[in-house]
Structure formats: structure tokens, C-alpha cells
Amino acid sequence: MEAVVNNVVGFHTGTVYEDINTFLNSFDSxxxxxxxxxxxxxxxxxxxxxxxxxxxxxxxxxxxxxxxKYRKYLESHEADYSNGTINRMIAAIQSLYVFLETNDYDVKSAVTKIKKLSDDSERSGFFHASEIEQIPSILMGTVKGFEKTMLVKMAWTTSFRKTSLLSIEWDDIVSNEDTGNYKVTTIGKGGKKHSVDIPVELYEELLHMKEIDYYAKYQDNKVFHLSTTTIQAMMDYIKAKLNISDVRNIVFHSFRNFASMFGTLEELKKHYNHSSIGVANKYYGRDEKNKSSDIGLRISDKIEDSIFEELSKDQLIALIRLQHEGSVFQMKRDAKTMISSV
Structure with missing residues (x-):
């Protein structure tokens, strides 16, 4: 019995790591x-x-x-952490130091207290379709303009996050014999594998990057070679050229939001690689009759505004009534204003 007691005591070494483990094991979850x-x-x-x-x-x-300093480091990290994630990462440190101080370590938990970053669950605004159309011509004249253009085209087509896009290798893009297009696969948030189809035309555009002189120096098989600093400067340039106010919260993540106009909640759940429709709900988009193709392909299918002129009056009214009730209500308000102003 004495040997057993001695063995149990032997496990208690009083190390910092042991106490941190005690702290971590104190949570029910x-x-x-x-x-x-x-x-x-x-x-x-x-x-x-x-x-x-x-x-x-x-x-x-x-x-x-x-x-x-650590919070600043997290804010500029290539992982593109949200404010909520950064707050949680900081909270873990703060909680540990309360535990350490309570257990007679020579630390002061008060020094870990810093103001929380504002809630940014809705931090990324939405580009208008007309703005998206202008971006390629805006970027083409800049340094690495073609590569930047292909990055943003891939961003709004696949809705991949910035880190996922920057990690894509040429081997991750393969022909999809089932659809006749190309499939891009990456590892998304939470380590989940995610695949999205892109049109043949977009893949062929990507291949043109290999013909650029500077591109030959890269031997890592990565598709994109743009730093997070360069991408941030690119976003600032786009907003300046399009006169986009800071109030709209346009960030790189806004390209991801663009897909919300092209599918139903169920389709968006798949496209965004979300775990549930509830998560996809904040990216809610309009219903489309064409449910046969992936959203990434639908985004690239350019349809001219003049298409509405080909509809009869009855067809146009029927189309309006098919829209989400909130959109229909707003159109009725606008119609009333237009009629009263005549």
C-alpha cells in the first residue's frame, strides 16, 4: 500500500505544464x-x-x-482571424492567469486585461455586381495585375477564404469528367476538405499565369504568390478606385459573400462548406431556376441586363412574384413611388 502511495505522489512534479493541464481539465466541456x-x-x-x-x-x-502586441499579431495574421476568434484566443490567456495567480504563481492576472475587439460577425460587406465587373480592369494595370485578377476571380467563383486560396496548388485543380468542368479542392476552416467546380474558361485563364516572366521563378507548385500585405493594399486600391465608403466594410471576405446572390440556402450551405443551413442563413441569396449547376459555375455565367427586355409583361410580373417576399415588398414600395412621381 505504501508503494502505491509513493507512486501516486511521484506523479505530482509541480511543473508549470502539470498546473496548466489541471487548469484545462477543470472545464466541463x-x-x-x-x-x-x-x-x-x-x-x-x-x-x-x-x-x-x-x-x-x-x-x-x-x-x-x-x-x-499579441492581439496586433493576431489581427494581421494570414489566417484572417475574425474579431470574435481573437477575443476567444485572448480570453484563454486571461482565464489561465486568473488560475495561476490564485495558485500562488508570481503573476498578476490584471495585466492580461485588454479591451475586447468589436463584434465583427457581420464585418464583411457585399460588393455590388456592377463593382465586381469593374475590378479586373482596375487591377490589370497594377504590379502582378493579372495574378491579382485571377485571385479575385477565384475568390468570387469558389468563395474560398483567403488562406485557402493562397494554399491551392496546381495539383489541386483537376478535370471533373462528370460535369466537363474543373474541380478545385482545398482544406477549409476546421480542416474540412472542400471542392468547388470552376468553368473551363477560368482554368484556362489561370494557366496563362505560367506564361508571365516573373512566374517562372516559383517552383513550389502554388498557384498564387501574393502576400497578405499585397492583398490588403490591393483591397485598399479597389475601394479607392470604386469610391467605396469604409462604412460598407468591404474586405477580401466580401468576395466570398458575392455567391449569396446565386443560390438557395441549401445550395449555399454546400458552396460555403457550412455545417448547417443556420450558418448559411446569414449569406442568404435568391432562388434560381437553374439548380443543375454549382454556384461557382452559375457566377461565371454572364447574363446581360437586357434579358429583361425580352420578357412579356406577364412574364415579368410572374418573375417578380417568384422572388423573396421581402424583395417583392420593396419593389412594390419603389413602384408606388415611381407611379406617384409621374
Missing amino acids: INTSKGYEYNLRTFYMWFKGKPVETLNSDDLHIRNADML
Whole structure:
């Protein structure tokens, strides 16, 4: 019995890692525990360049300035973290330091307190179709203009996130014999594999990048070679050229939102690789009669505005009535205004 007791005592080494594990195991939810562990590992690799297993007491000393620097680092990270995600990553550190201070570590949890970033669940605004049409001509005259143009075309066609687009390799684009188009596959948010069809014409445009002189120096099989700084400067340039106000919150993610005009909720769930229709709901788009093709192909199918002129009056009224009731109500209000102004 004494040997068993001694063995149990032997496991208690009093290391920082052991106490961090105790902290993580104190949560009822295993998802919370795993999330906090990931966030803490990310922080200490940035802060000390160490895995949590090798931390000592001296490594725990932190200043408020360090927290602010870390938040700035997360805001500019290529992973394009949302404000909500950054707040959660910071909260894990704050919670740990309350635990450490309570357990007599020489730390002050108060220094980890920084103001939360504003809720940005609706942070990315929407491009108008007329703006999307102008963007290629705006970018073509810039440095790496053709590559930038192909990046944004892929962005609004596939609705892949920026990090996913930048990670695409040429081998990830294959012919889809079932549809006669090309299929692009990437690893999306949460490590989920995601595939979207793109038209043959878009793939052929992508291949033209290989003919550009500077492109020959890249031997990594990646399709795109644009830094996050370059992409941010590109977005600023687009907004300036199109006179887009900051109030509209146009960011790179706005290209992803563009697909919302081209499908039903069920189609958008698949296109965005969302786990449920509830998640897709904030990207709600209009119904379309053409349900046979993927949204990525539908976006590339250019239809001229003059198509409406080919409809009879009865066809046009029938088309209006097929739209979402909110859209119909707004059209009725606009129609009433137009009639009264005559």
C-alpha cells in the first residue's frame, strides 16, 4: 500500500505544464478544454518560442504591452482571424492567469486585461455586381495585375477564404469528367476538405499565369504568390478606385459573400462548406431556376441586363412574384413611388 502511495505522489512534479493541464481539465466541456489548449499553445510559441510542456515559472511573466502586441499579431495574421476568434484566443490567456495567480504563481492576472475587439460577425460587406465587373480592369494595370485578377476571380467563383486560396496548388485543380468542368479542392476552416467546380474558361485563364516572366521563378507548385500585405493594399486600391465608403466594410471576405446572390440556402450551405443551413442563413441569396449547376459555375455565367427586355409583361410580373417576399415588398414600395412621381 505504501508503494502505491509513493507512486501516486511521484506523479505530482509541480511543473508549470502539470498546473496548466489541471487548469484545462477543470472545464466541463471537452471542446472548451481543447480550444483553450490550442490557444495557449499558440500564444506561448509566439511569446516564448516554446511548447507548453517546457515552460518554467519565469516564462509566465507577462506585461499588458505583451497582450496588446499579441492581439496586433493576431489581427494581421494570414489566417484572417475574425474579431470574435481573437477575443476567444485572448480570453484563454486571461482565464489561465486568473488560475495561476490564485495558485500562488508570481503573476498578476490584471495585466492580461485588454479591451475586447468589436463584434465583427457581420464585418464583411457585399460588393455590388456592377463593382465586381469593374475590378479586373482596375487591377490589370497594377504590379502582378493579372495574378491579382485571377485571385479575385477565384475568390468570387469558389468563395474560398483567403488562406485557402493562397494554399491551392496546381495539383489541386483537376478535370471533373462528370460535369466537363474543373474541380478545385482545398482544406477549409476546421480542416474540412472542400471542392468547388470552376468553368473551363477560368482554368484556362489561370494557366496563362505560367506564361508571365516573373512566374517562372516559383517552383513550389502554388498557384498564387501574393502576400497578405499585397492583398490588403490591393483591397485598399479597389475601394479607392470604386469610391467605396469604409462604412460598407468591404474586405477580401466580401468576395466570398458575392455567391449569396446565386443560390438557395441549401445550395449555399454546400458552396460555403457550412455545417448547417443556420450558418448559411446569414449569406442568404435568391432562388434560381437553374439548380443543375454549382454556384461557382452559375457566377461565371454572364447574363446581360437586357434579358429583361425580352420578357412579356406577364412574364415579368410572374418573375417578380417568384422572388423573396421581402424583395417583392420593396419593389412594390419603389413602384408606388415611381407611379406617384409621374
